[in-house]
Amino acid sequence: MALQIYNTLTRQKEEFVPLHEGFVGIYVCGPTVYDDAHIGHGKTYVNFDVIVRYLRYKGYRVRYVQNITDVGHLLDTGEDRILKGARRERVEPMELVETYTRRYFEDMDRLNVQRPNISPRASGHIPEQIELVKRLLEKGYAYEVNGNVYFEVSKWPEYGKLSGRKVEELKEGARVEVREEKRHPADFALWKRAEPEHIMRWPSPWGEGYPGWHVECSVMSTKYLGQPFDIHGGGVENKFPHHECEIAQSEAAYGVPFCRYWLHNGMLMIRGEEMHKSLGNMITLRQAFAQYDPLAIRFFILGGHYRSQLDFTDEAMQAADKGLQRILGTVRAVRERMRSAGSADEADEADAGVLTMLDGIRVRFEEAMDDDFNTAQAVAVLFDLGREVNTLLNSGQPLSGATLAAIDALYRRLGGDVLGIVPEQLPEEAGVGLTDELVRILIEMRAEARQKKDWATADAIRDRLAAIGIALEDGPEGTRWRLAR
RNA sequence: GGCGACGUAGCCAAGUGGCAAGGCAAGGGUCUGCAAAACCCUCAUUCGCCGGUUCGAAUCCGGCCGUCGCCUCCA
Numbered sequence: 001m002a003l004q005i006y007n008t009l010t011r012q013k014e015e016f017v018p019l020h021e022g023f024v025g026i027y028v029c030g031p032t033v034y035d036d037a038h039i040g041h042g043k044t045y046v047n048f049d050v051i052v053r054y055l056r057y058k059g060y061r062v063r064y065v066q067n068i069t070d071v072g073h074l075l076d077t078g079e080d081r082i083l084k085g086a087r088r089e090r091v092e093p094m095e096l097v098e099t100y101t102r103r104y105f106e107d108m109d110r111l112n113v114q115r116p117n118i119s120p121r122a123s124g125h126i127p128e129q130i131e132l133v134k135r136l137l138e139k140g141y142a143y144e145v146n147g148n149v150y151f152e153v154s155k156w157p158e159y160g161k162l163s164g165r166k167v168e169e170l171k172e173g174a175r176v177e178v179r180e181e182k183r184h185p186a187d188f189a190l191w192k193r194a195e196p197e198h199i200m201r202w203p204s205p206w207g208e209g210y211p212g213w214h215v216e217c218s219v220m221s222t223k224y225l226g227q228p229f230d231i232h233g234g235g236v237e238n239k240f241p242h243h244e245c246e247i248a249q250s251e252a253a254y255g256v257p258f259c260r261y262w263l264h265n266g267m268l269m270i271r272g273e274e275m276h277k278s279l280g281n282m283i284t285l286r287q288a289f290a291q292y293d294p295l296a297i298r299f300f301i302l303g304g305h306y307r308s309q310l311d312f313t314d315e316a317m318q319a320a321d322k323g324l325q326r327i328l329g330t331v332r333a334v335r336e337r338m339r340s341a342g343s344a345d346e347a348d349e350a351d352a353g354v355l356t357m358l359d360g361i362r363v364r365f366e367e368a369m370d371d372d373f374n375t376a377q378a379v380a381v382l383f384d385l386g387r388e389v390n391t392l393l394n395s396g397q398p399l400s401g402a403t404l405a406a407i408d409a410l411y412r413r414l415g416g417d418v419l420g421i422v423p424e425q426l427p428e429e430a431g432v433g434l435t436d437e438l439v440r441i442l443i444e445m446r447a448e449a450r451q452k453k454d455w456a457t458a459d460a461i462r463d464r465l466a467a468i469g470i471a472l473e474d475g476p477e478g479t480r481w482r483l484a485r
Numbered sequence: 486g487g488c489g490a491c492g493u494a495g496c497c498a499a500g501u502g503g504c505a506a507g508g509c510a511a512g513g514g515u516c517u518g519c520a521a522a523a524c525c526c527u528c529a530u531u532c533g534c535c536g537g538u539u540c541g542a543a544u545c546c547g548g549c550c551g552u553c554g555c556c557u558c559c560a
Contacts, residue, residue: 028560029560030560031560032558032559032560037560038559038560040559040560041560042560043560044560045560047560048560072558073558073559074558075558078558081558163488163489163555163556164488164489165487165488165555165556166487166488188558189558212558213558214558234560235559235560236489236490236554236555236560237554237555237559237560238558238559238560239489239555240488240555241555241556241557241558242558245558265560266490266491266554267553267559267560268560269553269554272552272553273553274553274554274559275559276559277559300497303497303498303499303507303508304497304498304499305498305499307490308490308491308498309491309553309554310497310498311497313496313497315496315497315509315510316496316497316498316509317497318510319496319509319510320497320508320509321509322508322509322510323497323507323508323509326508326509326522326523329522329523330523333522333523368499374499374500376498376499376500376506376507376508377499377500377506377507379498379499379507379508380498380499380506380507380508381506381507382507383506383507383508384506384507387523387524390522390523390524391523391524393523394516394523450518455518455519458518458519459518459519459520462520462521466521471521471522472520472521473520473521473522473523474517474520474521474522475517475521475522475523480522482522484521
């Protein structure tokens with residue numbers, strides 16, 4: 001079945017057909033690196049991470065570009081976010097940028113978000129941005145006033161096609177303070193003159209200044225992906241004006257479409273409210289990691305559709321944590337059985353019935369993901385797989401190494417490669433070695449106690465291990481241990 | 486004020502014309518020395534409310550109520 005994608009530009013699901021067969025170019029608006037990433041960033045980049053992973057699973061070669069904004073993104077006070085952050089921490093602007101860029105990637109790594117192929121920085125693409133502004137001036141779509149260059153929205157009739165807004169309506173009710181020098185309130189800055197105290201500045205044909213925020217995305221997406229390119233992603237809150245401006249600039253400058261499929265993901269809410277500094281409900285990823293397993297946060301995010309809003313609450317997170325443990329519990333059991341089965345089973349064959357079941361799961365999983373990346377549905381399929389596998393594991397019937405390997409491979413493929421929630425190595429597996437050996441000694445001692453029906457000793461061992469986060473589970477094939485959070 | 490999204494069980498959340506996925510929680514059972522894990526069963530005659538279209542609607546249309554987002558250079 002073909003992949004269907006909801007295109008915000010056309011407001012409908014469309015079959016995805018890339019520009020060049022076998023290759024997908026995708027650009028996603030990245031963070032402005034002036035502070036730690038919060039769980040809202042987590043949702044956005046996990047959402048797009050899975051989209052990219054699935055495209056790769058489908059066999060496409062994907063080039064994923066995600067910018068790092070390190071200049072030109074202003075606060076409503078007109079202050080540059082980077083400069084403000086640098087002043088706050090008394091460091092050079094680029095020092096601040098470096099710090100938070102690194103921290104951003106560290107946070108994303110913990111969420112198991114694969115890094116983009118290219119993470120271009122706005123400050124590293126100033127000449128290209130000046131080039132675009134020049135071109136817009138030459139073609140008559142922009143005008144310069146006092147060292148500032150603005151895009152003239154009224155010259156571009158298609159302005160508003162993404163967000164469904166009309167330029168005439170923008171005048172009304174807008175809270176934008178209208179700068180006198182603009183010809184129309186909706187005109188937006190392509191280049192800004194640097195005031196004397198503004199230290200991030202570059203020479204340009206219009207004097208010393210810095211680029212407007214929207215320009216970097218137009219420039220860096222097409223520089224690495226061409227124009228037009230396949231997919232542009234970002235949070236809904238950037239649909240207008242950011243994305244609208246990107247389209248206008250790029251299409252006015254080059255006369256060809258900018259991007260073919262627009263994807264917008266829904267925002268993350270905190271107990272029903274938008275996360276906002278002024279509401280004091282901001283949760284950084286680092287804070288969240290202190291309380292929850294990063295993979296559980298990822299799993300929580302995948303429990304909803306990427307286009308929907310998602311409400312972050314303690315209860316919902318706990319449910320997600322439990323749910324993930326359930327899935328990983330099955331994976332752990334399969335891998336343990338593989339290990340204890342040994343590698344000696346040459347000539348063994350996978351059970352045909354099991355293979356058929358696995359194939360059915362794979363098909364249902366793909367159907368869910370093909371339908372506009374329905375991860376919630378895909379996760380449900382994984383739960384169904386878990387029930388089947390657990391039943392198989394408990395049935396007492398012998399399972400060949402090949403059968404177990406096929407099950408494990410499917411988990412790695414769907415749960416690992418695509419959803420990114422099944423690790424290559426579970427924590428217990430990583431800790432094999434000393435921890436495993438120590439725990440096994442205790443398990444043996446406990447087994448002896450149990451044999452003598454010395455329940456007090458047996459339970460004491462179990463309780464004390466539980467107290468340090470190691471859970472013991474007695475089964476027909478002996479006792480297993482796992483890390484319990 | 487303008488534009489848009491959503492409202493599904495105690496909670497989270499899929500489903501967009503044919504008798505309501507999945508997870509968490511809860512109750513019962515199997516297994517266990519007791520647990521844990523796992524499995525089985527139960528858990529929305531109903532999808533904010535009121536109308537309409539249809540043989541048939543959670544799904545389409547209209548109205549109302551409620552929540553949220555954008556119009557502020559927040560992912």
